[in-house]
Amino acid sequence: MSFSQGRPFLAIPGPSPLPDPVIRAMARPSPDIYGPELAGLNARTARQLKRLAGTGAHLAAYIGNGHAAWEAANANMLNRGERVLVLVSGHFAQSWADNAEARGIVVERIESGPAAPDPGQLAERLRQDPAHLIRAVLVCHIDTASSVRADIPALRAAMGDHPALLAVDAIASLGCDRLLMDEWGIDVLVSASQKGMMAPPGMGFVWFSDRARARGRTDLTTPYWEWTARADARESWQYWGGTPPVQLVHALETALAMLLDDETLPAAWARHEGLAQATWAAIDAWGAGNPGIAHVVADPAARARAVTALTLPGAAGLRAWVQQKAGLTLGIGLGASDPENAMRIAHMGHVSAHQHLGTLATIQAGMQALDIAHGSGGVEAAASVIARLS
C-alpha cells in the first residue's frame, strides 16, 4: 500500500520547492528583449538581489547554475598561476577548489572536516604570507554536503589587513541564513537561484566589491564571463550577456518579492532557524541510545539553518521508502564516507512548519516500517520546538 497520492514534497537541499505564484509567473510569452519591459524587470531584479545580499556592490548575472557562478568568480578574481586558500568544510568547497585548480590557479586547502573553518588557523596561515602571495580566500558559508556553517565575520576578522579577497559561496544560505555582504566585509559573493531564493534553477549570480573590481581584468576571464560588462549593463540584454532568460527572471522577481517584501528577510531567517531547531530536536531524540543516528556537525553553532546532514543506518532504504510510500524526497548523503547510511534533510526556501513537521513524521514512520532502531519522541520534540516559536 502506498500513501503517496497528493502533492509530492521535495526536501532535498536544492532545487527547493517552488511557490505557486513563482510557477505562474513563468507562464507568459517572450517579450521584445530590447523593449522597456525587460529594462525595468532587470533593473528591479538587480536592486532586489542587492537587498538580498545586504550590499551596494556590483552584480553580475549568468545563465547558469552555481557551478557557473563559481567559475565566473574564479576567472574574474584571479590570474593563472596565482594562489588561493580554500577553507574546505565539505564536498562543495572541495569542488570550488577543484574548479580553480583546473583553471590553472594554485590552490592551497585548509581542511576542517565536518566542522567550521577555524579563524585561528586562517590567521596563522596568512601571517606566514608576508609577500601576500595568497590572492583570495574561498569559503562556503554553508557547505550543503556536510551542512557545516562557517562564521564569516570571524574569518574576515582573522584576515586582519592581509589584502587577499574574501570570496564566499552563499548558494545554500542566501535567504535562509543571516548574511550581510557589506557589513561582513565580503569581497565576492556567489549564489544561485534554486535554493533559498525559491526560484527555478538556471540563474547564477556574483556580487563583487570595488576592491575586487580594482584588481582589473584577469587573464582567466573571457568576454562572455567578464563581470564588469554585466554589472555595468546599459542595454537590458547586456545584464545576461545576450538574450535574458526572461521567464526565469519573472519567476525570480516574484520569488524575491515574496521573500523580501512579503515575509521580510529577518522573518525568513527566523523561520529557517525554527525549522532547523525542530530538525535537530528530532534527530537528538531518535539518536538517544542509538549512536548510529547522529548529526554530521556536532556543534549546533556550526550547523546550517537550511539543511541538516545526518548518519542513519539504512538511510538509502529509508529514502526509498519515504519516496515510494509517502511522496517525500530526502537528500542523498552527498560527500559522506558511507553514503548508504547517511542523508540530508532540507529545510530550505518555501517550507512551512506544517510541511516540515510532515517531513519529520514521515521519516519517523519510515524508520518504524523498516525496523530501523531509533529513540522515541522525535516528532514530539520537533512539535515542541515549533510550539515555542513566537
Ligand SMILES: *Cc1c(COP(=O)(O)O)cnc(C)c1O
Ligand atoms: C548547490 C550548491 C552548489 C552547486 O550549485 P549548482 O547550482 O548545483 O551548480 C555549490 N555550492 C553550494 C554551497 C551549494 O549548496
